[in-house]
Amino acid sequence: MLNWVLFLPLLGALGLTVVPAHRNDLTRGLTLAVMGVQFVLAAWLYGQFQAATGALQFETRIPWIPQWGVYYHVGLDGLNLLLVLLTAFLGPLVVAGAFSAITTGVRLFYAMVLVLQFAMVGTFLAQDLFLFYVFWEAMLIPMFLIIGIWGGERRLYATFKFVLYTAFGSILMLAAVIYIAYTVYTATGVPSFAIADLYRGGWSLEVQSLLLAAFALSFAVKVPMVPLHTWLPDAHVEAPTAGSVILAGVLLKMGTYGFLKLGLPMFPEAALLFRPVLMTLAVVSIIYGALLALVQEDIKKIVAYSSISHLGYVMLGLVSYDLMGIQGGIIQMVSHGLISGGLFLMVGMIYERCHSRDLAHYGGLARLLPGYAVFFMLLTLASVGLPSTSGFTGEFLALLGAFNAGWAELPHATWPLALAATAVLGVVLGALYMLRLAGRLLFGPARAPHLPLAGLSRREGAILTALVAAIFLIGLAPGPMLEKTEASALEIQSILNAARPAGGTP
C-alpha cells in the first residue's frame, strides 16, 4: 500500500505521456485524480498507523544494487508519517491551484509536478541512505524546470541560483555518503546503507564532525538557515504559484527532516558539539527572517522571508533535545507547510487578477473581495500563531521544548535559556510583519491595479476551505498526531541523549 502511495504519481506522469498534448482538460483532470487518490491512500495509512511502536510500519525492503548493499527500503514511522500526509494533502491543492495559472506547456508542467511529488514522498519514506540521496537529488530536476519554464521575469537567475546552491550542498553530502559507505564496509565487511544501522555509527568525534558538517551544510541550504538562505527569496518570487507552494510547503521540510532523521542521530556526539551553533543559527534565522519580512514591499517576498523565520522554530525545537520540542518541530513543519502553502496560493490568486505583487498597489481588499479577505485573515492569524490554529500548536510546543531544555541545563549553561527567551521575540515580530501585510492589503482605501476584481471561484474557495480546515484541525485537536509521533520521537531523543555526559539532563 505504501508503495502505491509512492509510485502513484510516477505512474500518473507516465500516463500523461499518452494524453494528447492539446487536451489540457484531460491532463488536469488526470493529475488531480492521481493526487486525490494518493491523498486518500495516505490518509488511510495514517488511520492504520499504530501509535504504540517506534518501529517501521508498512515496510518494504528489496535489494536494489546488492553488491553495494543498497536496498529499496521504505517505511513509515512517527517522523515521516505527518510529512507524507502533508505532501499528499498539498498535492491535489497545488494541482487545482494551477488550473488557471498555467496555460502553456500544460502537460509537461503536470508531469513535472507529479515527478516532483514522487521524489518528495520518496525522500521522506526512504530508510536507506542511498535511496534517500537518490530521491533527494531527483527533486532537483523537476524543480529546476518548474521555476525555469513557468517562472517570472528573472526566472533563469533564480533557477540557476537555486540549483547551484542545492547542488553544492548535496555534493558535499555525496562525499560524506561515500565515506560512510566505505567505513561501514571496512568495519563490518558487509556493505550497508540502512539508516537504522548507521545510527551510532561509531566514528571518532573528528570524523563525525566532518561528516555532520557535510550533511548539515546540505540540509541547512534546504531549510534554509541564515546565512545560506539567499536563494530562497529569489526562487520563491520567481517560481510560479504551484512551485512556491511545493517549495514552501514540502521542499523546505526536507532540510529539517534531514536533520531529524539523519544529521543528528547519525552523529550524536558531533551534534552535541554543534548544538550551540545550530541553536544560535535557528534563533538568528527566526529574528533575521522576521526583520527582513518586515521591510519588504513585495507580497511574495514577505511570505518567503516569513518561511525562514518559521523554520527557525522547527530547528529550535529539534535541537532542544526535549521530547516536546522535537514533536513541536514536527508539528510546526506540517503547520508551516499548510499556512505558507495557503498564503502563497492566495498571493497567486491576487496576482492572477492584478498582475502585481507590489504591496503599495493594493488596499482595502476587504471591501473588494470579501471572501478572499476572510481567508487571508484566517491564514494571517494562523501564521502569527493564534491559539486554536496549527501555528500556535507548533510554535508553542517548539518554544516550550526550548525552555524546558533551557531550565534543565541552567546549572551548567545559561545560553540555552537565553536563546529560547530571544526566540520569543520572533513571535512578536511575526505578529508585526503579518499584521502589517494584512492591514495594508485588506484595509484602508480600496484600490487594486485591475478593477473590477472577480470574486473567488468555487475551485479557489474549495482549496482554501480545505487548507483552513486542516489548520484548525491541528490547532484544536493535535492529540492524535502527537500520539502517533511520540514513539519515534522518543527513540531519536534517546539516541541523542545517549551521547551526553551522564547527569547532564534529568
Add this chain to the structure above:
Amino acid sequence: MSQLVIFFVFAAIMVFAGVMVITVRNAVHSALFLVLAFFSSAAIWLLMEAEFLAIVLVLVYVGAVMVLFLFVVMMLDVNTARLKEGFIRYLPVGLLVAVLIAFQLIMVVGGERFGLEDYPKPVPKAADYSNTEALGAVLYTEYLFAFEVAAVILLVAIVAAISLTMRRRNTVKTQKPEMQVAVRREDRIRIVSMASEPRNGREDGS
C-alpha cells in the same frame, strides 16, 4: 676494441646524416642523406649480429622505398626553400627544448644504468648460426598473430589510401555504351516528395 671503434664511427655518421636530412635545402640531397643514414644503421645492425635485418634494411628501404621517393621528389619539384622558412626562426627554441630534454634524460638514465653489470653482454652466436633461419622459424609460429594483424594493417592502408585519393573526375565526359544500353527508368528518375528547406538555412546548406 675494433668493434667499439666501428660502432662509434657508424653511429657518428648516422647522427650526422640524420641532422643533414632535416637541414639541407635541396630535397634530393636530403633523400640521399637518408640513404646514408640507412646504410649506417644497417652496419650497426650487422655489429649486433642481426644480418637479416641489416640486409633487408638496405634492400627494402634503400633499394626500393628511397628510389621511389627520389622519383617523386624529382618529378614534383617541391619548393623546399619555402617549406623551411620557419626552420631558422624556430631553431633556437627547438634547440633549447631538445637540449633540455636530452639533459633530463641523461640525468635520469645515465650510462651507468645500462652498464654491463645490469645488462650482461649477450653470448656471441656460433659461426654457422643463421639469423634468417631463426627469424623464419618464429615468424609464422610464435608471431603468427602479430604477423597477420600487420597484414591487415597493410590492407587497411590500401583501402584508406584509395578511398581518400581516388576521385572520379566528373568533368571529363566519356561515353559508356554498356551503361546506356542497360539503363532502366528507375535509374534516371526518382519521384520524391519532400518538405521544403527552411528559409536561409546556412550557407553550406544551399
Add this chain to the structure above:
Amino acid sequence: MTDFVAITPELFLLTMACVVLIVDAFLPEAYRAVTYQLALMTLVITGGLTVALYPAEPQVVFHGAAVVDGMGSVLKAFIAGIAFFAFTYSKDYLRERNVFKGEYYVLGLFAVLGMMIMVSAHSLLTIYLGLELLSLCLYAMVAMHRDSADASEAAMKYFVLGALASGMLLYGISMIYGGTGTVDLGEIAAVVASGDIVDDTVLVFGLVFLVVGLAFKLGAVPFHMWLPDVYHGAPTAVTLFIGSAPKMAAFAMVMRVLVDGLEGLQADWQAMLVILSILSMAVGNVIAIAQTNLKRMFAYSTIAHVGFLILGVLSGTEAGYAASMFYAIVYAIMSLGGFGMIVLLSRGGFEADRLEDFKGLNERSPWFAFIMMVFLFSMAGVPPFVGFWAKWSVLREVVAADMVWLAVVAVVFSIIGAFYYLRVVKLMYFDKPEDASPITAGGDLQAAVSINGLAVLGLGLFPGALLTLCVAALAAS
C-alpha cells in the same frame, strides 16, 4: 578451445570485412544499402560469437600474443553493440552529404577489429598493432568527407599527433623490452614480480613513455590537444564513432599495459595517473563552459570523463578496475547518445552542432528534448541516471584506496561540470526555437536514439546487472 576457435569472432569479423569490401565494389549505387545491412549483420554475429565463446577462465593463445578472458569478452561484445548503433546513426547523415560509401563501413569494421585486438592483447606487440589498425581506420574516416576543409584539417592533426603518440608508445615498449627481455605481458609481470631487476630505473623510464602514449590515446590532459579539433572537425557520424567505442578499447589498453603487465610498478604509475586525472577533470570541465559548439563541448567533457575513468584504475584494486570498466561502458553509451542527438537534428547539409540549434527543442519535439535531457543529466552525474552510478562507483574506490582528498577534488570538478550540461537543458526548455520545423529524421534513427536514451535511464534505475557483469568479468581475467 584451440587457438583458432578462441579468436573466432575476430576471424569472422575479418572475413566479413573483406567480403563487404568486395561486395561493395560490385554494387551499383542504388543498392548501397546492402553494404550497410551486411555491416550491421556482421556486427551482430560478431557480438553473438563473443558472447557464445565467453571463457570460464582466461586462455592465452598464439604463444602469448592474445588472451581470451572475461574483461576482454565483455568489452568486445559492447564494442560490437556500440558500433552497431554508431552505424545506424550515421546512415542518413552520410547519405545526405553524399559520402554514403562502402568505405565508411569497411573502415568501421576494420576499426572494430583493431579495437577487439587491442582489448584481447596479451603482448605489447599486439597492443601496438591493434592500436595502429584502429588509428589508421579512424584517420581515414575523419578525412573521408573530402570537400570539407575542417575535416581535412582535423584528419591531419589527428594523424600527426597520433603518430607522435605511437612513437612514444613504441619507445616505451622498447625500453620495457630492454629491461625485461620480453614483450609478453605475462612474462613482463613475472620478471617484475621476481625481483631480479635490482634497479628498475629503466623500467620506470619506459613506463613514463608508455603512460604518455596511453594518455595521448585516451585524451588525458596535458596530451589532449588533438581531441577538440578532431571531434569538431570530423563529420558528426565519424565523431560519434570515435567518441564512443574506442574509449572502451583505450581503457582495455590501459588495463593490459599497466595492470596485466606492470602491476609491479603500481606505485610509480599511480602517481602519474593521479596528476593526469586531476588535470583532465580540471581542464575538461572548465574549458567546456566556454564552448559554443556542442561537439567541442562534448570533446572537453570527454576529457573530463577520461579523468574520472582514470580514477578507478589508479585506485589499484580489482574493484577499482571493475568500476573503471563500468565507467568506460557507461560513458561510451552516453557519448554515443549525445552525438546521436546532433545527428538526429541535422539534416540536408545543415549541421546542428551549435548550442543555438538546441534552443526550444522542447517545443519542436518534447520526446527528444527529454531524451537529450537524460543524456545531459547522466553525463553530469545526476541520479537516478546511469552516469551517476559510474561516478559513484569510481569515487567509492578512490575513497577505499585512502585518497579521500582526490575524491573531494573530483566531486568539486563534477559540480563545475554540471553547469555546462545544465546550460544546454536551459536552452532546450526555456528558450524559444529559432527554427520551429519538426524533426524529419528517419524512423530507424529516431528509434535507435530513443532506445539509447531509455538504456541510459533503465541502467540508471537498475545498475546492478551491469555492475555485476563488470565485477565478474574482471574476476575472470
